[in-house]
Amino acid sequence: MKRVTWPKHSVLVIAIVATWITTYIGYITSFNMKIDNMMQEIILFMNPLSFLLFVYGLSLFMKSAKRRNIYIISISLLTSIIMFSNAVFYRFFNDFITLPLLFQTSNFGDLSSSIGENLHLTDIFFFADVIIIALAIKFIPTSKTTLSQRNIGRKLYFVVAATVLMINLGLAEAQRPQLLTRSFDRELLVKNIGAYNYHIHDLFIQSKTHAQRALADGSELAEVANYINANYAEPNSKMFGIAEGRNVIFVSLESLQNFVINNEMNGHEITPFLNELTNDPDTFYFNNFYHQTGLGKTSDSEFIVENSLYGRNGGAVFFTNSGNTFNSMSERLGENGYFTSVMHANNKSFWNRDIMYQALGIEKFYDVDSYTIGEGEAVNWGMKDIPFFEQSVEIMKTMPQPFSTRMITLTNHHPFDLDEEDMMIPPYDSNSKTLNKYFQSARYMDESIKIFFEELKKNGLYDNSIIVMYGDHYGISENHNKAMGKYLDKEITPFDSTVLQKVPMFIHIPGYGKGETVEELSGQLDVRPTILHLLGIDTKEDMQMGADIFSPDHDPFVVFRDGRFVTEDYIYTNEVCYDITTGEQTDGAACEPYIERATTELGYSDLIINGDLLRFTDKEE
Secondary structure, eight states, X not given: OOXXXXXXXXXXXXXXXXXXXXHHHHHHHHOOOOOOSHHHHHHHHHTTHHHHHHHHHGGGGOOOHHXXXXXXXXXXXXXXXXXXXXXXXXXXXXXXXXXHHHTOGGGTTTTHHHHHHTOOGXXXXXXXXXXHHHHHXXXXXXXXXXXXXXXXXXXXXXXXXXXXXXXXXXXXXXXXXXXXXXXXXXXXXXHHHOHHHHHHHHHHHHHHHHHHHHHOOSXXXXXXXXXXXXXXXXXXXXXXXXXXXXXXXXXXXTTOOGGGTTOEETTEESOHHHHHHTTOTTEEEESSEEOOOOTTHHHHHHHHHHHSSOOOSXXXXXXXXXXXXXXXXXXXXXXXXXXXXXXXXXXXXXXXXXXXXXXXXXXXXXXXXXXXXXXXXXXXXXXXXXXXXXXXXXXXXXSOSSEEEEEEOOSSOTTOOOOGGGOOSOOOOSSOXXXXXXXXXXXXXXXXXXXXXXXXXXXXXXTTEEEEEEEOSXXXXXXXXXXXXXXXXXXXXXXXXXXXXXXXXXXXXXTOXXXXXXXXXXXXXXXXXXXXXXXXXXXXXXXXXXXOTTSTTOOOEEEOTTSOEEESSEEEETTEEEETTTOOBOOGGGTHHHHHHHHHHHHHHHHHHXXXXXXXXXXXX
8 A cells, every 4th residue: 555645844734733723722711811702703713823834934944854843843842831831820810921920930939839729630731732743743754845846835835924914913903903002911912913922022022121221311201200290199288297206017918809808708707807997996998999910919019009100011020120229118218217127927039029128228128037937837828927927026126116117918828728727717618719718818817917916015016106908919810700709699790800909908097096988999009108198208209100098189090000990980991991880881982081091100100110210310319
């Protein structure tokens, strides 16, 4: 029987088709991307093709069949790793990975528990194309072509590849105008230009960012300063300086979302102590307060609170811009006689904190080496919150006063594992292990805060302090919407997902007696000016995007790093404008002025960070 000989480049064709189909199936099974119409589905299906045609097509320039095959199998392995990495990352962060995050290798060891929780057996599928291509290389014999055939074929091949790319970009632009200028919306980019082209675009953006700093000369500051000055909110005369001279204790409440406050889970109160604080006369409880973090999560929260600027779009400022000049809250407090510190029982290098804190003007970092972690006092990411608070108060007693310290809790962190003796309520009963454990973990955190307050009183630090507590970022991502829908007894829409980004904030001023629930719409960018004004420190000359929440001039407008925003009347998410009262979609024209403003604010903040513009203010001084 005569042996069948396949055309010369059969392996190439098989590789392109196998990776194309594997990628598309990966899109629809591993990523929760909203598809609104048939054209968007067509774009999603075709968008891997142009990249695969180009990258696999480079094998056409290799004369040796062995080299071609090695190259093709290497590319298939690389694309599989890219898709697999994005899928695992997406399950927790509900977003796509960026280049700066890939270089944050110092975090990988501490992230192991969260990564392990998000690995699925079905992830093997991402490598199906590698297996198919390897079998094709082994079992498919191919014919030879002449030199002239190769030259003509290569030209035609790349014309086809370029045509596919142009068609893809044209259809994407028709669906989403100015697509490539909206680099803050990674999901939109992946849906339209594909995961592989998105990473090329990300590389371009990161290169552009580095060039931006090199080319900046300070002239850009004037436009940004004019915008900030025009939106400055004068302090409330009745509130300015009411906590002057007090110690300031910030508590970053890990992963705590506002939906647990004053709420129950199957009859069990989730946060009894924090619930009491919402009615405490010495407490301002902000029930309409949003986190504004991006991929930097807790480090973004720290950066935003310190600087009243947005985090970076493609990664954590703590890693990408730790060499910048900043005008942080800690620096301002230091200028006003405060000893400044951070207390966090984790490795000092995690999120590059040991370097970044120096840039922020923080005098002392009490890392894990400042604590004694006894038997049974460690869980997940480090020291349990109760012993952390107890030992931290002992450290506070040694600090020069007045002091400002930020405490970063750890226990209520994904995957929300607890030792049995720390489980004060039973788990929830949904299809999500993450949500089921979250309520128990949040209950433990609440108990630790109660003990913290008791320790402050016992050690004489309570009366002369102001205690500021806020959720740093979400704990339950949109990947658990089905379970959240069961708990809230409703279907979770994009509108609801945005509302769920509320985190609690408490400002507790012992002896004040005029506290209340503050319903003013606000976000983490507003913390810096609000607290500095309470301490009697003016911020009129500061380069900050937020505003004093107590000011009568405070503008209720919260922008997220991905371009979503909330106003008093509307929520804008997934490019849809919703009425905030009804939760129903409304005329998109109502959101258009705010879209322009949100884009402007994000752009100005990026300009300050990427260009390191604050170094020029120091020169002027």
